[in-house]
Amino acid sequence: MTQPRLFLHVQDPELSAQLMQSEIVRRFVVVRSSNTTPWSEQLLQQPCDLAFIQVDHESEADYQPLISSHLLAEMDFIFVSDGSAEPMLDELMRSGAGYHFRQPLDMSCILETLQDFYQQLSNIRQPADTKASMLDQFGLLVGSSRVMLKLYRTLRKVAVTDANVLVIGESGSGKELVANTLHLASYRAEQRFVAINCGALSPELVDSELFGHRKGAFTGALRDHQGVFTQAQGGTLFLDEITEMPTEQQVKLLRVLESGEFRPVGTDKTHQADVRVIAATNRDPQQAIAEGLLREDLYFRLAQFPVHVPPLRDRGSDISGLAQHFLAYRNAQEQQEKLLTEEAMQLIASHNWPGNVRELKHAIERAYILSDKQILPEHLLLNTEDTEADAQCLAEVPCGVPLDDLEKAAILNTLEQNAGNKTDTAQQLGISVKTLYNKLEKYQQTDQ
Structure with a gap:
């Protein structure tokens, strides 16, 4: 078991004693701040997983290094204060620093928050097994890297709201899994999750797919059809590849998001939409707006809460962990005991994975079919075949x-x-x- 590190900067002796006497704090590796240098500089020198900071209004300069450093992306913070106005602290909270508790402090709530962080940060590992995965899981997502644990915490918080979410990430990174996980963790989990790929719709059928149509509304409309807003009523609607939707339909979608009302094609009857909308794109939204692929007003409606899915290359040990995870599940299905050799694992760890998790999963599936008892580097059909095909294509x-x-x-x-x-x-x-x-x-x- 890897113990997470907790940085403590607390001046109040009574609060310090309460924390140190609690069972949950004793589970962390506690790093106490010193009086020699500002606490923010100490964190830069010895990063921890979580920092508990008692706000000192006389040392506002201590907060500035956090905003300009990488710590906000890599660590979580719990601040406690007397409630006095603190612009710099407000700026940190807007940047996603974490929690801010004000006096009078509710210690039970603070300890519960510490417990929550501990459970997310602790990496409990089982002995290696050909049918065992060593990765943590939240909903349909799998991974134990720092960026994934941070993503889990974000999704857990936003899932219980009705805010529209825009999921941004490269192809194959797991955007639909993120959307499905948000649905499963929400109050709408008992209702339907409906997904539609906006890039796979012909322009003339977008209205019908979104809002439905009545029989005879147009040539080929042989029967009534329920659109996805009706299919997902009470549940979650996932709009994948939102930047590929024609701009004229984006206007109609915006109107539904603003008013909650829509009309099926071929009828004047207005319907009320009760859906939680999650959209996704593999493009940079700002670039898509600049290129005219995404309306800016629709972006602000969809991105009430933007969520960025990290590419696989930024997930560190998750790469080899996911390879073992996919192999373990295939072994369990086939009742086999196949192994990844050390050389194969080295090749997996060194590959850039431009296709992200999807590419890795397919690579393991292909290698599993080609191998006998051990998966060797030659079983991992990565970029080699593509490079040869490209060379042949260029020659022709x-x-x-x-x-x-x-x-x-x-x-x-x-x-x-x-x-x-x-x-x-x-x-x-x-x-x-x-x-x-x-x-x-x-x-x-x-x-x-």
Whole structure:
């Protein structure tokens, strides 16, 4: 068991005694502040997992280093004060420092908060086992790195609210798992979780998919259809790839978020929406706004609480831990005892994982199929095949052909290879479905 480190900066002898006599504080490795240097400098020199700070109004300068350092991202803080106005402390709280308790202090609440942090920070490990995972879990998320434990605490707090959440993260990092975890930890968990990929919708069907339609509302509307706002009534609606939704539909979505009302296509009857909306994007929202892909007013509506999902490369030991986790579950399913060799683990740890957790999971699945008793480096089909394919592709590209013609040929040939499946085609080409539709419409107009 790894004991978390608690930094204590407390001037009040009575408060200090209460803390040190409590069972929960004795479970931490306690680091007491000294009078030789400001406590913020001490934290920079010996970072801990959690800091308990009694506010000293005579030393406001002690707080400034926190705002300009990495500590706020890597540590959690509990501040206690007499309640006097403290602008610098307010700035820290806006930056996500943690908790601020004011006099009169409720020690039971403070100790309960310490207990909560302890449970999140403690890493209890079982002996290595081919069918055992060593990673912590919150909802559908798995990981024990500092950034993941911080994400768990954030999700636990926002889950019990009805705030709209915008989940931001790279492809494959687990954005839908974050959304589903928020739903499971919310008061709406007994109701439905409905997910829709905004990038996979044809522009002419977005209204119908969102709000539903009545029979005969348009050509092909052979029966009534419930949109996702109706399907998710009382529950959670997850809008994936929100930046790929056409801007005209973004206006209609904004209207629903502002008024709570919507109308199915082909009817004048107004319906009241009772859903918690979680959206996701793998783009930088500000860049998407600048490029006209996301309305700024919709962004502010969706991002009442933005959540950033860390890429796998920033999750440290979670990389090897997740490899073992996926292997353990596959071993349990197949009643096997396959092992990852040390060389394979070294290769996994050194890989950059541009496809994040999804890429890692698929790599372990492929290696499991190819291996016998041990998974060797040659079983891990990472970037090698892609590099060879890229080299072959470059060799086959003709010279002197206009780029627009090359692009058109690539799109139409890929579409034909995928039997007209636009979602798979867009994914293989590395573009959004919305962009693919725009390109195809352009080619159709040019050919007429």
